[in-house]
Structure formats: structure tokens, C-alpha cells
Amino acid sequence: MLREPVTSVVSPETGGMSGNTGRYEKRLSDLAGLYEDAAAHQALVEKLADPVVYDVEDFRPGNHSGDLIYGVTRMNPGRVGREFFLTRGHIHAKADRPEIYYGQKGHGLMQLESPDGETRIVEIGPQTICYVPPFWIHRSINVGDEDLVMVFAYPSDSGQDYGIIEASNGMRHRVVAKDGGGWALIDNPAYKPRRPETVVALMKQYA
Numbered sequence: 001m002l003r004e005p006v007t008s009v010v011s012p013e014t015g016g017m018s019g020n021t022g023r024y025e026k027r028l029s030d031l032a033g034l035y036e037d038a039a040a041h042q043a044l045v046e047k048l049a050d051p052v053v054y055d056v057e058d059f060r061p062g063n064h065s066g067d068l069i070y071g072v073t074r075m076n077p078g079r080v081g082r083e084f085f086l087t088r089g090h091i092h093a094k095a096d097r098p099e100i101y102y103g104q105k106g107h108g109l110m111q112l113e114s115p116d117g118e119t120r121i122v123e124i125g126p127q128t129i130c131y132v133p134p135f136w137i138h139r140s141i142n143v144g145d146e147d148l149v150m151v152f153a154y155p156s157d158s159g160q161d162y163g164i165i166e167a168s169n170g171m172r173h174r175v176v177a178k179d180g181g182g183w184a185l186i187d188n189p190a191y192k193p194r195r196p197e198t199v200v201a202l203m204k205q206y207a
């Protein structure tokens with residue numbers, strides 16, 4: 001069936017978008033298990049009465065391959081211990097599907113990890129486009145002191161696989177705040193690398 005064109009007006013200030021078909025929020029309690037300091041996480045959930053840490057408005061035409069989902073993500077600034085507020089992170093369930101992010105407001109990082117454990121960090125500010133290539137696990141991090149707002153678009157049959165990060169006890173590196181400002185990358189000592197067979201199987205599936 002022929003689709004009608006759609007436009008959406010993005011508000012960098014509110015992180016909202018007109019014409020959206022959906023909206024969801026993630027609260028701090030939804031992100032249990034992601035931070036190195038579980039006690040600090042729990043204490044902050046209680047202290048701030050389980051705040052919203054990011055929300056997403058998107059337009060989904062359906063799940064047909066070749067189609068596109070787009071939307072806007074708004075992330076609060078904040079920290080759990082020495083780590084910044086971040087998204088859960090995922091690889092696409094169809095792992096060869098890419099994604100584009102386009103910075104609107106604030107200062108963020110995209111943390112990317114390849115199946116064999118390579119890390120890349122891409123800084124995203126207003127007017128920055130970040131291309132997440134196929135097969136990279138990705139997570140956004142708000143390292144600024146204001147909201148981080150980004151537009152995204154990805155193939156509508158991508159899906160999200162959150163289990164890959166759980167299975168390796170988190171991503172290989174953590175982004176932490178440095179004393180006096182800025183951020184640094186440190187090793188995650190709990191990280192379990194994926195086995196070479198797992199990596200080959202993941203990539204072969206889509207060859």
C-alpha cells in the first residue's frame with residue numbers, strides 16, 4: 001500500500017516531536033544493573049523518587065524491511081556515582097542494521113562496541129550526525145550538564161537485543177567523570193569477552 005509522506009517538527013528544547021506514533025519513558029529503576037555502583041544507584045532511585053532519565057518519541061510506519069523508524073531521544077543530565085546517565089544499550093536484533101543519530105542539544109557520547117570487543121567513542125553535539133555502522137553495540141551517554149537531545153533513524157525491522165550486553169556483564173569500558181570535569185574511559189573488570197565462535201556466528205548470520 002502506498003504510504004503518505006509525514007513531517008515531524010522536532011523541539012530541541014523539550015525533546016519532543018510532532019507526528020509521533022509512540023512515546024516511552026525510562027526511569028532510573030529500569031536501569032538497575034547497568035552501573036558499577038549498585039548501592040549508589042539504589043540510593044539515587046530513593047532520593048529522587050525514581051525520576052525519568054530518558055524519553056523517546058518516535059514515528060513507526062510498521063515493520064516492513066526497507067522502511068524506517070525515526071524519532072527523538074531526550075536524556076536528563078545526571079550521575080550515578082562517577083558514571084553519567086546513559087541508555088540501556090543494545091545491538092540490533094538484525095545485527096547488520098545501522099542507525100543514524102543527529103545531535104540537537106547538549107553534549108553526549110555514543111559508546112560503541114564491536115562483537116569482538118573493540119570500543120569507539122563518538123562525541124555528539126548539536127548538528128553532529130553519528131553513523132552507527134552495522135554490527136556495533138551502541139549506548140548514548142549524557143556527559144553534559146543540560147538535556148541531551150538527539151534525533152535517530154534506523155531500519156524498521158532492526159529490533160533491539162539487550163541480552164548481548166547482559167551476557168558480557170556490561171560493555172567492555174565504562175565512561176566516568178574525571179575530577180575537575182570531563183570524562184575518561186576505564187576498563188570494566190567484570191567484562192566477559194564473547195567467544196570467537198559467538199562473534200563469527202553473529203556476523204555470519206547476515207553475510
Ligand SMILES: O=P(O)(O)OC[C@H]1O[C@](O)(CO)[C@@H](O)[C@@H]1O
Pocket residue numbers: 056072073087088089090099139152154160
Ligand atoms: O533502547 P535503549 O538502549 O534503551 O536506547 C534508547 C535509544 O535507542 C533507540 O531505541 C534507537 O535505537 C531510541 O529509542 C533511543 O535513542
Ligand SMILES: [Fe+2]
Pocket residue numbers: 090092099138154
Ligand atoms: Fe539502535
